[in-house]
Amino acid sequence: xxxxxxxxxxxxxxxxxxxxxxxxxxxxxxxxxxxxxxxxxxxxxxxxxxxxxxxxxxxxxxxxxxxxxxxxxxxxxxxxxxxxxxxxxxxxxxxxxxxxxxxxxxxxxxxxxxxxxxxxxxxxxxxxxxxxxxxxxxxxxxxxxxxxxxxxxxxxxxxxxxxxxxxxxxxxxxxxxxxxxxxxxxxxxxxxxxxxxxxxxxxxxxx
Amino acid sequence: xxxxxxxxxxxxxxxxxxxxxxxxxxxxxxxxxxxxxxxxxxxxxxxxxxxxxxxxxxxxxxxxxxxxxxxxxxxxxxxxxxxxxxxxxxxxxxxxxxxxxxxxxxxxxxxxxxxxxxxxxxxxxxxxxxxxxxxxxxxxxxxxxxxxxxxxxxxxxxxxxxxxxxxxxxxxxxxxxxxxxxxxxxxxxxxxxxxxxxxxxxxxxxx
DNA sequence: TAACATAGAATGAGCGTTCAATCTAGAATA
DNA sequence: TATTCTAGATTGAACGCTCATTCTATGTTA
Numbered sequence: 001x002x003x004x005x006x007x008x009x010x011x012x013x014x015x016x017x018x019x020x021x022x023x024x025x026x027x028x029x030x031x032x033x034x035x036x037x038x039x040x041x042x043x044x045x046x047x048x049x050x051x052x053x054x055x056x057x058x059x060x061x062x063x064x065x066x067x068x069x070x071x072x073x074x075x076x077x078x079x080x081x082x083x084x085x086x087x088x089x090x091x092x093x094x095x096x097x098x099x100x101x102x103x104x105x106x107x108x109x110x111x112x113x114x115x116x117x118x119x120x121x122x123x124x125x126x127x128x129x130x131x132x133x134x135x136x137x138x139x140x141x142x143x144x145x146x147x148x149x150x151x152x153x154x155x156x157x158x159x160x161x162x163x164x165x166x167x168x169x170x171x172x173x174x175x176x177x178x179x180x181x182x183x184x185x186x187x188x189x190x191x192x193x194x195x196x197x198x199x200x201x202x203x204x205x206x207x
Numbered sequence: 208x209x210x211x212x213x214x215x216x217x218x219x220x221x222x223x224x225x226x227x228x229x230x231x232x233x234x235x236x237x238x239x240x241x242x243x244x245x246x247x248x249x250x251x252x253x254x255x256x257x258x259x260x261x262x263x264x265x266x267x268x269x270x271x272x273x274x275x276x277x278x279x280x281x282x283x284x285x286x287x288x289x290x291x292x293x294x295x296x297x298x299x300x301x302x303x304x305x306x307x308x309x310x311x312x313x314x315x316x317x318x319x320x321x322x323x324x325x326x327x328x329x330x331x332x333x334x335x336x337x338x339x340x341x342x343x344x345x346x347x348x349x350x351x352x353x354x355x356x357x358x359x360x361x362x363x364x365x366x367x368x369x370x371x372x373x374x375x376x377x378x379x380x381x382x383x384x385x386x387x388x389x390x391x392x393x394x395x396x397x398x399x400x401x402x403x404x405x406x407x408x409x410x411x412x413x414x
Numbered sequence: 415t416a417a418c419a420t421a422g423a424a425t426g427a428g429c430g431t432t433c434a435a436t437c438t439a440g441a442a443t444a
Numbered sequence: 445t446a447t448t449c450t451a452g453a454t455t456g457a458a459c460g461c462t463c464a465t466t467c468t469a470t471g472t473t474a
Contacts, residue, residue: 015453019453032330033330034330035242035243035244035326035327035330036242037242037244037245038244040428040429040430041429041430041431042428042429042430050454050455051454051455051456052430052431052455052456053431053432053433053454053455053456053457054453054454054455056430056431056432057452057453057454061430061431062430062431108329111329112326112329112330115322115325115326115329116326116329118322118385118388118389119242119319119322119323119326120242121388121389122315122318122319122322122323122388123239123240123241123242123319128388131388131389132389132390132391135389135390136390139390160394160397161397163393163394163397164393164394164397164398164400164401165401167386167390167393167398167401168379168398168401168402168405170382170385170386170389171378171379171380171381171382171383171385171386171402172375172378172379172382173378173382174378174382174385174386175377175378175379175380175381175382175383175385176378176382177385178325178377178378178381178382178384178385179374179377179378179381181325181328181329181335181338182325182328182338182339182342182377183339183342183343183346183374184339186370186374187367187370187371187374190367190368190370190371191371191374191375193371194371194372194374194375194409194412195375195378197412197413198375198405198408198409198412201405201408201409201412202401202405202408205401205404205405205408206404222419226419247462247463247464248463248464248465249462249463249464257420257421258420258421258422259421259422259464259465260420260421260422260423260465260466260467261419261420261421261422263464263465263466264418264419264420268464268465269464269465
């Protein structure tokens with residue numbers, strides 16, 4: 001990856017990466033504003049500050065840009081999920097982090113792109129695969145976290161029961177993406193509190 | 208719906224309505240498969256069994272077709288919400304109907320179109336307005352229902368508290384639209400049961 | 415005949431993509 | 445140092461195609 005010759009500055013790799021990121025950043029902006037299909041290469045290239053043709057030096061085609069955006073967006077979700085497992089007292093950590101998670105989901109700008117991605121996943125097999133694989137990873141992490149919390153509280157659940165709880169937890173978070181579009185005026189802190197209580201109740205459900 | 212006069216064939220009004228519905232039906236199919244923007248008038252017209260130009264006798268433009276599809280989809284949601292209020296014992300009705308509602312939301316075909324609609328609402332002001340107005344109506348209905356249930360159980364909540372509960376209830380249902388795309392293999396009946404319990408817990412939350 | 419239903423070709427704009435030409439800056443040479 | 449060479453970065457016009465929409469002509473019915 002690194003340039004071994006000291007006489008030539010480390011241009012290539014880092015410059016190319018920066019250029020790629022520049023394109024992805026512009027593409028995300030266009031996708032948010034117009035959607036995947038109405039966002040044209042011409043618009044993306046103009047926002048990225050380069051010619052349309054040059055984009056094809058960094059991405060094979062438009063589909064590859066979409067895939068990269070999707071992967072980038074999901075990566076942030078996965079790191080967030082992984083953070084839960086690192087906490088010492090997991091139950092408290094989960095519920096306290098929930099408020100933060102709720103706030104993230106309620107940002108209408110990023111919510112629009114996330115919804116666009118899932119809608120695309122429903123019909124584009126390539127995007128669908130990326131999304132489903134990332135979701136499976138997140139579910140695995142969340143399942144372990146919930147199992148540990150329930151064990152500490154004295155519940156011994158079947159894996160299927162844990163999976164169902166993961167789904168309900170996911171509904172609470174992901175439902176917010178739709179809510180913030182359908183009702184932009186909702187009370188953020190009030191809803192966050194109610195969701196924290198709902199999560200707490202969920203973790204106390206009978207086996 | 209039927210023409211009562213046997214001498215005249217059922218032309219004008221009913222024929223035009225049928226033609227319109229034919230177009231809407233074909234459009235919904237295309238929108239599900241390709242999304243709003245990648246679904247072309249040519250594809251819609253071919254599925255509807257008529258020429259591209261003829262579609263413009265029934266709709267001003269493609270945007271009008273999208274708006275009609277959105278309005279039609281939301282109408283079904285609103286009648287479902289209104290049904291809750293008609294029930295005699297509302298709490299039981301709400302929770303029992305929930306299982307049915309969960310099943311509806313988990314159909315991946317209709318889920319794809321619903322997500323497409325909300326994603327479009329995030330960037331298309333016209334669609335956004337239709338969606339937000341329908342949502343406001345649903346929230347009003349749900350708020351009254353929840354208020355009555357809570358009153359019967361002896362809670363007197365502030366309107367804001369009720370609104371927050373409506374949002375969490377909506378998250379549980381609408382989150383399923385994303386879940387069924389991201390994890391098509393989830394256990395429908397298991398999740399339905401957990402969600403029923405979560406709704407029950409939500410209705411028992413402290414004021 | 416008058417009015418409407420329908421078809422399908424025509425139009426012009428915009429799309430993703432390609433590609434030959436140009437620029438740029440460091441390496442090599444003198 | 446001054447000049448030439450070279451390879452990658454970058455451009456923007458051009459291509460073939462599809463799009464939404466319009467227009468004209470042809471049934472079809474009352």
